Amino acid sequence: xxxxxxxxxxxxxxxxxxxxxxxxxxxxxxxxxxxxxxxxxxxxxxxxxxxxxxxxxxxxxxxxxxxxxxxxxxxxxxxxxxxxxxxxxxxxxxxxxxxxxxxxxxxxxxxxxxxxxxxxxxxxxxxxxxxxxxxxxxxxxxxxxxxxxxxxxxxxxxxxxxxxxxxxxxxxxxxxxxxxxxxxxxxxxxxxxxxxxxxxxxxxxxxxxxxxxxxxxxxxxxxxxxxxxxxxxxxxxxxxxxxxxxxxxxxxxxxxxxxxxxxxxxxxxxxxxxxxxxxxxxxxxxxxxxxxxxxxxxxxxxxxxxxxxxxxxxxxxxxxxxxxxxxxxxxxxxxxxxxxx
Amino acid sequence: xxxxxxxxxxxxxxxxxxxxxxxxxxxxxxxxxxxxxxxxxxxxxxxxxxxxxxxxxxxxxxxxxxxxxxxxxxxxxxxxxx
Numbered sequence: 001x002x003x004x005x006x007x008x009x010x011x012x013x014x015x016x017x018x019x020x021x022x023x024x025x026x027x028x029x030x031x032x033x034x035x036x037x038x039x040x041x042x043x044x045x046x047x048x049x050x051x052x053x054x055x056x057x058x059x060x061x062x063x064x065x066x067x068x069x070x071x072x073x074x075x076x077x078x079x080x081x082x083x084x085x086x087x088x089x090x091x092x093x094x095x096x097x098x099x100x101x102x103x104x105x106x107x108x109x110x111x112x113x114x115x116x117x118x119x120x121x122x123x124x125x126x127x128x129x130x131x132x133x134x135x136x137x138x139x140x141x142x143x144x145x146x147x148x149x150x151x152x153x154x155x156x157x158x159x160x161x162x163x164x165x166x167x168x169x170x171x172x173x174x175x176x177x178x179x180x181x182x183x184x185x186x187x188x189x190x191x192x193x194x195x196x197x198x199x200x201x202x203x204x205x206x207x208x209x210x211x212x213x214x215x216x217x218x219x220x221x222x223x224x225x226x227x228x229x230x231x232x233x234x235x236x237x238x239x240x241x242x243x244x245x246x247x248x249x250x251x252x253x254x255x256x257x258x259x260x261x262x263x264x265x266x267x268x269x270x271x272x273x274x275x276x277x278x279x280x281x282x283x284x285x286x287x288x289x290x291x292x293x294x295x296x297x298x299x300x301x302x303x304x305x306x307x308x309x310x311x312x313x314x315x316x317x318x319x320x321x322x323x324x325x326x327x328x329x330x331x332x333x334x335x336x337x338x339x340x341x
Numbered sequence: 342x343x344x345x346x347x348x349x350x351x352x353x354x355x356x357x358x359x360x361x362x363x364x365x366x367x368x369x370x371x372x373x374x375x376x377x378x379x380x381x382x383x384x385x386x387x388x389x390x391x392x393x394x395x396x397x398x399x400x401x402x403x404x405x406x407x408x409x410x411x412x413x414x415x416x417x418x419x420x421x422x423x
Contacts, residue, residue: 006373010366047390185365185385185408194366 009197010183012044014156015121018163019046019083021201023053026081029167030057032068033085033121042087043123043182065095069120073102073172076118081167086122089176090133092141103172104147115170119163124152125178125225125275127323128187131314137224137307139274140281142174143252149173149206150252154181154227157195158250161204169206178225178275190228207254211263215245218269218333221260221286223249226273226324233329242337252282257289261297264290268299269336273324278306300339303332342423345397347381349415354386356413362386364409364417371403375420382418384411397422 009017023029030053031037031046037060040047050058061068065086072084086092092099099120106116126135143150149171153159159177166173181193212227213234220230227248234244245263249256264270270290272283283304290302305324313319354362365385369375375395382393395401399422405411 006369007379008368008370013368183366185363185383185390186388 006196007199008194009156010044010189010194011153011156011159011177012041012047012182012184014160014197015045015163015177016047016049017197018160018201019167020049020052022164022167023049023057025201026167028079029081029083030059031083031085032059032061032072034061034063034087036060036085041085043177043179044184045085045121045177045182065091066098069095070098070102072118072120073098073106073116076103076116076172077106077114081117083119083121083167086120088134089122089124089138090136092138099142099148100145104145107171108147116172117167117170118172119166119175120172121175121177123179124176125180126312126319127180127225129314129316129319132311135312135319137176137178137274137276139176139223139252139276140285142176143282143285147172148253150176151206151250152176152223152252153250154224154248155193155195156183156197158204158210160197161202162206162250164201165203165206168203173206176224180225181228192228192231204250206251207256209250209256209259210248211245211259212248213244213246215243215267217243217267218271218336219245219247219260219263219267220271220273220329220333221247221249221263222273223252223282224275226275229324229326230273230329232326233333236326236330237333242333244333255285255289257293260286261290261293265294265297268297269333270298270302271329271332271336272302272304273329274304274306275324276306277309278304279309281306300336303336305329305332342421343397343399345399345420345422346416347393347396347418347420349384349393349411349413349417351413353384353391353413354389359386361410361412362391364405364407364411365390367403367407369401371401373401375399375401393417395420399423
């Protein structure tokens with residue numbers, strides 16, 4: 001098939017295509033999860049795969065994350081490259097032993113004799129009134145655990161390239177996609193989450209952040225949905241002559257501290273934006289990464305914007321009040337820039 | 342100039358239950374060159390997705406944008422094959 005570089009894919013189609021690319025060339029890759037086969041994944045990440053690869057390789061499972069995430073760890077250690085979908089990241093509780101104590105540790109506990117090439121694909125994020133057990137991002141919960149890698153794409157191009165790297169990696173990878181970026185007809189998605197995506201397989205290395213907007217006055221470090229909110233803020237600020245640099249982390253583990261530091265050393269101002277809970281999270285880790293290396297690069301105190309330390313409300317006004325957004329980001333950047341002059 | 346219509350196929354879904362659907366996504370920008378048979382759009386009716394393929398090769402002209410409402414027979418775009 002000819003390469004169609006002008007084709008625009010949603011993030012959901014890009015993820016499914018990345019999986020399909022790898023499944024065509026590697027017979028050890030297969031997918032398991034709830035409603036991932038006949039339905040195509042409730043957030044579209046496995047659309048079309050059953051028709052091409054059949055029910056031996058695209059497997060609907062019973063509603064037991066304990067069983068099928070555990071089975072994924074075992075299959076990975078036995079030589080397969082499974083992708084298991086944890087439908088909502090919020091459902092991690094019943095399979096956390098398989099994730100924290102088996103997937104994350106078995107490479108180490110076997111003295112490196114076993115690989116665990118498992119991808120756990122999971123949907124994150126709120127903003128659509130689905131309440132506290134269906135709206136979390138939980139980035140830090142997984143990035144905290146040694147032995148797990150964590151990929152968090154913000155757009156279709158990155159989503160495909162990071163999925164391919166995740167499948168090829170010999171360590172377990174949490175692949176966390178935000179529901180609101182998938183481009184589903186029934187959930188609003190930022191226009192720029194859908195991008196041009198090449199047909200062929202390509203890999204984006206885990207551990208490389210991307211400067212998605214160069215600027216000189218302040219650095220916003222962010223990920224996932226908040227990349228889009230930060231870009232909206234940056235466009236607003238540009239009208240007032242404030243030139244913001246936006247760094248999309250793309251992966252949390254490995255964490256590209258070098259790109260973050262380089263940007264902050266240039267701008268002297270740091271604002272970290274995350275949809276996960278505020279305390280003990282990504283925002284603290286990013287700020288610490290900079291001040292541990294050299295606090296004198298900062299002209300003003302660093303700032304963080306994240307979800308307050310409360311369960312996510314169902315009520316739309318309450319949830320929207322609590323979420324970081326372009327207005328809050330704009331205000332935080334303005335305060336930083338004002339103080340540093 | 343050969344213009345090919347891109348219409349929502351008649352009988353694609355049961356309109357007695359659900360009269361309308363929406364254009365969920367266009368996979369090419371207006372004015373892009375597309376190949377015959379390429380998946381160019383998807384429609385969503387309730388939670389069911391229907392793919393729309395290019396009827397010919399040529400330049401795509403979008404008539405119903407993303408999120409626009411459609412019924413069977415609706416002309417959603419044209420392909421200029423000249």
